[in-house]
Every structure is written in C-alpha cells, then in structure tokens.
Amino acid sequence: MPEPKQPEKLIDDKGVRIDGRRLDQLRPIKLEVGILDKADGSAYIEQGKNKILVGVYGPREAHPKHIALPDRAVLRCRYRMAPFSVDERKNPAPSRREMELSKVIRESLESVVLTDLYPRTTIDVFIEVLQSDGGSRCAGITAASLALADAGIPMRELVAACAVGKIQGHIALDLSDAEDKYGEADLPVAWVPNANLVTLLQMDGILTTNEFEKGLTMALDACKTIHGMQQEALKKKYLVIKEVAEEREETEVVA
Amino acid sequence: MVIVAEPKQVVAPGELLAEGDHLLGDNSFKVGTKIFSACIGIFEVDGNRVTVVPLKGGYFPRVGDLVGGRIVDVGLSGWTVDIRAPYEAMLPASETPGPRGPRRRDLSESFDVGDMVLSQVLAFDRTRDPLLTVKGPGLGKISTGRVVEISAAKIPRLIGRKGSMISMLKRETGCQITVGQNGVVMVWGKSPENERVAVEAIYMVEREAHTRGLTDRIREMIAKSNVVGEVARTQAA
Amino acid sequence: MSFTPQLPPVAKLEQKTVVDLVANGKRIDDRTADSYRPLHIQVGLIEKANGSAQVSLGKSKVLVGIKIETGTPFPDTPDEGVLTVNAELGPLASPLFETGPPSEQAIELARVIDRGIRESKAVDMKSLVLLKGKKVQVVFVDIYILDHDGNLIDAASIAALAALASAKLLKAELKGDEVVYKPGLHPLPLNNHPVAVTFAKVGKTIVVDPVLEEEQVMNARLTVTIEKNGNICAMQKGGLSGFTQDELKTVVHLAVQKAAENRAKILAAAKG
Numbered sequence: 001m002p003e004p005k006q007p008e009k010l011i012d013d014k015g016v017r018i019d020g021r022r023l024d025q026l027r028p029i030k031l032e033v034g035i036l037d038k039a040d041g042s043a044y045i046e047q048g049k050n051k052i053l054v055g056v057y058g059p060r061e062a063h064p065k066h067i068a069l070p071d072r073a074v075l076r077c078r079y080r081m082a083p084f085s086v087d088e089r090k091n092p093a094p095s096r097r098e099m100e101l102s103k104v105i106r107e108s109l110e111s112v113v114l115t116d117l118y119p120r121t122t123i124d125v126f127i128e129v130l131q132s133d134g135g136s137r138c139a140g141i142t143a144a145s146l147a148l149a150d151a152g153i154p155m156r157e158l159v160a161a162c163a164v165g166k167i168q169g170h171i172a173l174d175l176s177d178a179e180d181k182y183g184e185a186d187l188p189v190a191w192v193p194n195a196n197l198v199t200l201l202q203m204d205g206i207l208t209t210n211e212f213e214k215g216l217t218m219a220l221d222a223c224k225t226i227h228g229m230q231q232e233a234l235k236k237k238y239l240v241i242k243e244v245a246e247e248r249e250e251t252e253v254v255a
Numbered sequence: 256m257v258i259v260a261e262p263k264q265v266v267a268p269g270e271l272l273a274e275g276d277h278l279l280g281d282n283s284f285k286v287g288t289k290i291f292s293a294c295i296g297i298f299e300v301d302g303n304r305v306t307v308v309p310l311k312g313g314y315f316p317r318v319g320d321l322v323g324g325r326i327v328d329v330g331l332s333g334w335t336v337d338i339r340a341p342y343e344a345m346l347p348a349s350e351t352p353g354p355r356g357p358r359r360r361d362l363s364e365s366f367d368v369g370d371m372v373l374s375q376v377l378a379f380d381r382t383r384d385p386l387l388t389v390k391g392p393g394l395g396k397i398s399t400g401r402v403v404e405i406s407a408a409k410i411p412r413l414i415g416r417k418g419s420m421i422s423m424l425k426r427e428t429g430c431q432i433t434v435g436q437n438g439v440v441m442v443w444g445k446s447p448e449n450e451r452v453a454v455e456a457i458y459m460v461e462r463e464a465h466t467r468g469l470t471d472r473i474r475e476m477i478a479k480s481n482v483v484g485e486v487a488r489t490q491a492a
Numbered sequence: 493m494s495f496t497p498q499l500p501p502v503a504k505l506e507q508k509t510v511v512d513l514v515a516n517g518k519r520i521d522d523r524t525a526d527s528y529r530p531l532h533i534q535v536g537l538i539e540k541a542n543g544s545a546q547v548s549l550g551k552s553k554v555l556v557g558i559k560i561e562t563g564t565p566f567p568d569t570p571d572e573g574v575l576t577v578n579a580e581l582g583p584l585a586s587p588l589f590e591t592g593p594p595s596e597q598a599i600e601l602a603r604v605i606d607r608g609i610r611e612s613k614a615v616d617m618k619s620l621v622l623l624k625g626k627k628v629q630v631v632f633v634d635i636y637i638l639d640h641d642g643n644l645i646d647a648a649s650i651a652a653l654a655a656l657a658s659a660k661l662l663k664a665e666l667k668g669d670e671v672v673y674k675p676g677l678h679p680l681p682l683n684n685h686p687v688a689v690t691f692a693k694v695g696k697t698i699v700v701d702p703v704l705e706e707e708q709v710m711n712a713r714l715t716v717t718i719e720k721n722g723n724i725c726a727m728q729k730g731g732l733s734g735f736t737q738d739e740l741k742t743v744v745h746l747a748v749q750k751a752a753e754n755r756a757k758i759l760a761a762a763k764g
Contacts, residue, residue, distance in 0.1 A: 003568065040313065059313070059341035067495055071381075076495040096599045102494035103596040103730075110496065110732040112269075114284075114293060117315075119381050121341040122495070149268050152312025152408060154282060154293040157269025187727070194269055194291065197734030201714065203727035204607045209744050212724055216737060231267045234295050238265050238310055242466050 003087050006182055010167040017179070019048070023172045026162070026222055031143070031233035033150045039126075041151025043233075045143040048176055049133035052140050054147040058123035073118040077106035079140060081129040101137050108141050108161065108190040108200035114154040123153060134177035135163045141190045141200065142226055149234055158234075160227040161190035161200060164215040166207060171215045173222055187212070189219040193227055262300045265310070265465070266292040272305050280306025297465055310465055314340045314407035314437035316385040320376045323402065323439025324387070329363045336372060339404065339437050342384045346374060350388035352395075371397040373433060373441065393433070400431075400443035401450050405461040407438035412464035413457065420460065420470060427477045428453040429484045452480045494596055496732075500588070500708040507709045514694040520705050521550070526746060528701045531754070533650065533761035535658040543659025543680065545761075547651040550703060551641035553585075556633060556651035558659045560680070562622065562671050563630040573620020573628040577606035579635040579648065586640035600730070601645055602635060605652050607726040608686035608717035609633070614656065616681040622666045629664060631656075631680070642704035645715050645728075649688035650758055657682055657762035685759065686725055687751040688717040691743050693735060698743060700750060716744055718751035 007018050015022060027048030036042035039055035046052075062068035079101040083090050105127065113123060125147065127140040138161035145158040165175040167183040180186050185205025191198055198220075207215065256275035260266050272283060273290045282293045283305050292298065296307040316322070316338065324336035324344060333347035348362060366372055373394050378386040389395050405413070413434060414421045425432050430444035430453040440457055444450035456473050463469050477484070510520050521529070529550030538544035543558035563574060579602035581589045589595075594602070609615060620629040633656070635648045660677040692702035692710040702710060712731035719725045724744065729735065735743070 041311070061341065061343055067498070069496065069499065072496075074496045076493050078493040096594075096603065099494070099596050099599050100603050103600055104728075106494045106496070107730060107732060108734075111734060115496075118341050124493075149295050150311060152294055152309050152406075155268040156284070156291070156293070158267065192269075192734065194286070195734070196736055198729065198737065198740060199712075199734035201727055201729035201735070201740070203724060204611050205725070206611060206719065207724045209722075209724065209748065212744060213741055216740060220737060231270070234267045235265045238295075238465055241463060 001087055004178065007178060010179055010182060011170060011172075017167070017172065019176060023170055024218060026174045026225065027176070029226065029229060031146065031229055033146050033233050033237050039147070039151075041147045041149065041153065043143040043146035043150060045139045047135065047139040047142075048174070049131055050129070050136050050139045051131040052136060052143055053128045053130060054140065054143040055126045055128075056124065056144070056147040056151040056153070057126075058151070059118035059121035059153065060124075062120055062122045067122070068120045071119050072115040073113070073121045073123050075106055075110055075113060075115065075123050075125070077102050077109070077125045077127070077144075079105050079127045079129070079137065081132055081136075085129050085132045104200055104202065105137055105141055105144065108159055109144060109148070111195070111197065111199055112145070112156045112159055112192055113148060114156065117154060123148070132177065134175050134180045135188065137161070137200075138163050138188050138190065142230060146230055146234060157192055157194045158227060158230045159190050159192050159199060160223040160230060161188065162219050162222040162226055163188040164219045164222075166205060166211060166215070171211055171218060173218055185211075185215075187215050187219065189216065189223065191220055191223040193224065256303075258300055258305075260292070260298050262298050264298055265295065266298045266307060267295055268292055272298060272307070273300075276303075278304040280304045282307035282309055308411075309408045311406060312408040314338065316340050316342070316344070316376050316379045317436070318376050318379055320436035321434070322374060322376060322387070322437040323397070323433075323435035323441060324372050324374060324437075326366045326368050326370045326372060329366070329368060334362070334366055336374070336387060338385065338387075339407070339439065340385065344376075344385040344387050346372070346387040346389065350377065350386075350390055352390050366396055371402055371441075373397055373435065397441055400441055401454055403440045403442060403454050403457050405438045405440065405457060407436065409461045409464045410434060410436055410438060412469075413440070413460045415470070423470060423474065424453060424456055427474060427484045428456065428482060432457075446482075448480075449482045452477055452482050502705070502708050506705070510705050510709050511695045514697045514699060514706070519699060519703075521703055525697060525699045526750070528750070528754070529703065531650070531757060533654050533758060535654050535762055535764075541655075542661050543655040545651045545654035545658065546638075547647050547654065549643060549647040549650070549701065551639060552644060552647045553637075553639035554644065554647040554651045555636045555638055556648065556655040557636070558655045558680075559632040559634070560659070560661045561630050561632065562627060562664065565621070565625060565628045569617075570625035571621055572617035573615075574630040575606070575610060575615055575617065575633070576630065577602045577609065577633040577635070577652070579605070579637070581637045581640070581644070585637040589637075589640070600728070601648060604645055604688065604715055604717070604726060604728045605633070605635065605648055607728075608649060608688055609652065609656070612684040612686040612717075612719035612725040614653075614682055614684040614686055614719075616683050619681050622664060622671065627666055627671065629661075640704065642707045643690050643701050646688050646690045646701060646754075649686070649717065650754060653685055653687060653755075654758045654762050656680060657685065657759060685720045685755050686717050687755045687758065688715050688726070689747040689750045689754070690715040691747075693731075693733070693739070698739060700746065714740070714743055716747035716751075718748050720755065722748050722752070
C-alpha cells in the first residue's frame, strides 16, 4: 500500500491536531488482561491505531543453560513487528531497530520484577506489534507490565510508558505515526511510580533543554494516568467474575 | 500501624497495603515503613500480618508437598519429572519402593516418558532442582481416572478451610480426588459422568476462587447434574 | 531476543570499593564526578578511507573510518544521500566480546551515534545527490572498538565526529551512466557537530564518562547528545534501573557544558 501523504499541517490554527486532539491529550487507550490461553500471562493494548499483544512465559527453566544466572531469573524480551503492521510491509527478519527496542524495553522492566526469587530461570516477554501507529514501544511496555502481573510473577509495581514529541514547534503528548514522522522530536518515556524512576528514556530530533524538561513533565503526568488505567484493567477481570458469581452472603474467602 | 488498602479486596502489584510495623506475609514487601503488594491478589490481614493471596501464579516447590508430575526423561539412575514448576524435578531410582529399587535397565518399565506420577518433594533449595520420592502410601504411577491441571494458586481454595471444599466435592460427586500442591488434581469416579462433573467443579473453583457463595453454587451445579454421590472411602492423601 | 546479561567477572569486594569511593566523592581513578579521562584524538591515520580518527579515552580506544561510495537513495528521500553507521565490538577489544553478528550492545551504540549525526543534520544530505532519485553518495561511518575500558559510546561519538570533520572527498558528477570524479579533494560539508556525553548512576551518585569498573556496578546509564547550539539531538537511557526527574534535569545541563568542551578538542584535532 502506498504511504499516506504528508499532511499539510500537523496542528491547525485552533491548536487541534490532525486526529482532533489537543496538544496534551492522550489517544484512546483500551487494555485487556489475560486474553491468551497458553501463555502464563498476557495483555492486549490499543492506543490510537496501535494494536499490541504481549505474552509472558515463566519463570521457567533456563534454556540454553549457559544464559542462566545463579542468584536470579534472567529477563528475556522480544519486541517484534508483524510484517503487516505498517504501511509498507516490513520484512519479517529481525531488524536492528527491533533489537535495540527489545533491549531498551527489557531494561525498562528489569527493576520491577522480583527476579531474586527465581534463580536459574528465565522470564520471557514477547511483545507482538500487530499494528503500529507511533509510540509502540511505550504501549508495549504498558502492556508487558500487565502481562507480567497476569502471570502472577511478583513485581514491585507496574511500569507505565508514554511518548511526547515536538510538532510544529509545540510540545505534544502521545505522537501518532504521522506526527512522529513529520514532527521535530520524539521522546518516549517509561516510569515507575513508587520508586519514582524513569526506566526508559530515548530521544531523537531537536529539543532545547527547556523543551526537554517540559516534555518530560508532560510525559510523566500521562504515565500517572496510564498507571491508573493499568491497575483498573488488572482488577477488572476479577471484579467481573466476582459480580457475576456472587449471589448471596458466604463464608469468607479462604486463604 | 495503619492499614491502607481494603482487606478482602483485590490489590494490584505496587499497591500500598499498610504503613508501620506489620509482619510481612506472602507476596508483600516493605520499602521504608510502607508495605506494598507484589502481585494481583486478595489482601488479607491476620492480626499483625499482612498477606496477599495470589489470584494467579505458578507452583513454587516446597519440601513435603504432594505433587503430580509427568515423566519427561528416563536417565541412568532416575527420571526427570515435569511438576509444572520453574524447575524440572528429579526422581532418583533410589526413591522408589522395593528392596533396592528397580535395576538400571528396568527404569522405563517402572515409569516411562509420558507417565503421570504422584510423588512428594523430598528436597529443594536455591542451588538445585527439586528432588522427589515415591516411597510412601498412595504414591506412584497414575494409570486410571482423570488428571486436571489448574493454577497452583487456587489449590488452597480447592481444599478449603479444614478440607471443607474438597470433602464436599468428593462426597457430592462420588469421586476419589487427590490434590497435588502443584495444581495437578487426580480424579477417580465410579463412572465417567461422575468424573466429568468433578472436573467441572474443579475448574469452577479455579475460575471463581475469589468470590463468595462458591461452595453453595458448586453444590447446586453438582445436584443439577444428577450424579449419585456417596461417602468417599477415606484415603491417605 | 534481548536478555539480562551475565554478570561481569568482578569480585563483590571490588564492586563495593567502586561504589563506596563514588559515594564519598572520589572515583577509582581519582577523578571528580564531572571530569572526563584524558582524551587523545588523531585523524587521518587510514589513507584509504575518506576520513578516519582514532580516539583514546583513558584506556578505551576506538577507530572510526569514513568511506564515501556511490549508491541509490531511499525511495522516500530521493533528494538525499545516504548515511549509515555500523559498529563492531570485536573480541580484540575485550574478553567479554565474541565474534559473530553484531550484539545488541553494538547495534545500540551504532544507532545512538547515527541518531546524533542524523538528527543534528550534521552531514548535508542534499549535497550528496548526483542524480535525484537514482544516484547518490553514501557515507559509511564504521566504528571499530579496539580496547574496551568503559564509555565506548562517547569515545565512538568523538571519533566519528573527528573523522567526519576531517574527511575529504573528490567532487563527483554523473556523466551519462557513469560517475566521474574531478581531481581535487574537498572537505565533507558538515553543518553541525554533535557530541555524545554519557553518565552513569553508581549507587545514588551520577558520574560522567564511566570507566569500565564503574559500568560494571552502575544502576543505569544515560547518554545525551548535544549539537553545536546547545540543543539535545539524541538521548538514550541504558542499564537495569533508572533516573529521577531531577537527576535528568541536572544531567542534561551538565551534558551541554561537557559537550562544548569536547567539541572544541575534536574540531581542533580535525584541523590539525
């Protein structure tokens, strides 16, 4: 399919972006937990046109044995884009970009997983981008946190992620693919709320130091919002079963 | 000492449970004076101890646990067993009953790849894989009945307080049920229909473990199925 | 697939020494938190390359070679030349490196350097066009790590810029189907001078230009690439932990200062 044409303007005179959003608005986000049967944990995210599925296996015996660590679990992460996920078909062979993103995504999750509890095992996170529309590594991290929690793997907390960027000189939240392509900067950020640490940070483009600070603040605020959505999505599954099943007072839940 | 989260409610990883000098139960951890949940589960407060009972999670071996496992390899001096844990388990030939256990070339005659075995965890620590034994009453190869695999996190609910849930299931379905701590449950009924109902009940416990009124709903489901229950023979389990 | 790397073969006692020193305001090689190791830059060593530079940053050594060839442009940028950056972290440089296809570390390094050059528009891509849509010049930046004693990203960034700033090429023209070169070497037109500055968080302290021992115990790493006007053109966080918002703000301001210092040294070396 031919690439969509470059839009005339990314922001109109009223400050409205091409998809109707304001500068500080997130795209609609949908989160679902536990949708795959075979994976130990799974989650699905839609953010704008991004559609990303994450499956987690583990902790399981480390294969090959030589990658195992004696005192903790090894976290393995693969970020992969489906060939049909982008405008121009992507070659299925692993690209350098996918390798880099697999690394930075793994590094964004490492500090929250309580890996000390499972020496000599691996915890595997598979992020499959089914459709990509800008900000897929951040959406992938948001869903990966949920998938890890869904697998029952002990964690300090969930990692939330969101990107900001600069379009037509303005700092904007959650860039779409067109905005990233034709904009002036892209800054993906992942954040853990309790430890208050930024665990993923990349930038390409040009930003003044002031623009960086402003963008970072905007991204962290969005991460807070997304974190709330993550907690809701995790609990929702169990609350729905609870509501449907409960009909009368019973003895307390047995531990 | 302040309890922050609501007891008996679902909590998420990283959620603040309490502040102060509480004892840390399973799946909780402390940062400074704050206590957080490490997983998705039900928050329980028992006196001074805060715990999160996980809603999901695999099996982590403990010495003494009864586990159902599948033979995946026959070696020179024992078997490798998949017990649905992060580690493969070993069952040495020396841990089988009999004067000196089976001779080397007889190993696959005792247990072959694919066989289901009920065993007990003899040893396990951070530096080595779990060690199993089948020396003990009721342990050994499972050749009949049905095997159900559910989340190990739901086994406590399947057993129930003082065995109340599992006793009710055995009685109402007329089945013998042996529960492995690793989520492997073995069912023998006097008819395939009895077994089917028991299996359905077990899956229902897994799905609705965190809800109230579960015991009654299961009893109702079994009653609707019209299987004939009976008082199960007592068995060492 | 990316996986948690094996632990470096460092005794716990040595690790503790590094962390404790940094916490007390000293470093294992006696530097302050905000100083670079001794930096030496030599250009023009490889005559067969259009440009080359060898950098010693402390005991880390990197050699960058620039080759300019002809090729076809990318379909979505028919009026621009091509820039491609590759890095080799070969077994010569460290017992930790193996032969084989580029590791994720090598790929990350190359892509971070690439981003710095590309986003700052350092190389005038339009000047590389011979025939729009059909034939362009391709600038190959090949990074060779010779000795790994920490902070390969900054060493590579310095070497890449020095090599680009001292690179020379013949004027190329398309005559019919053939590329014809006019005699006389010209410098590669550079519009910007991006410089990467890398920080490591050791315990709770942030140090610039981490030496290998510091990299082995650090919690996290941040590379900030600054272009000639003091703006940020690339950033990359690495490592298993993270930074607070305040730490990021402090680090970015320090990066601007350090980049300017190193830029002056690089451009001086490129001239000489």
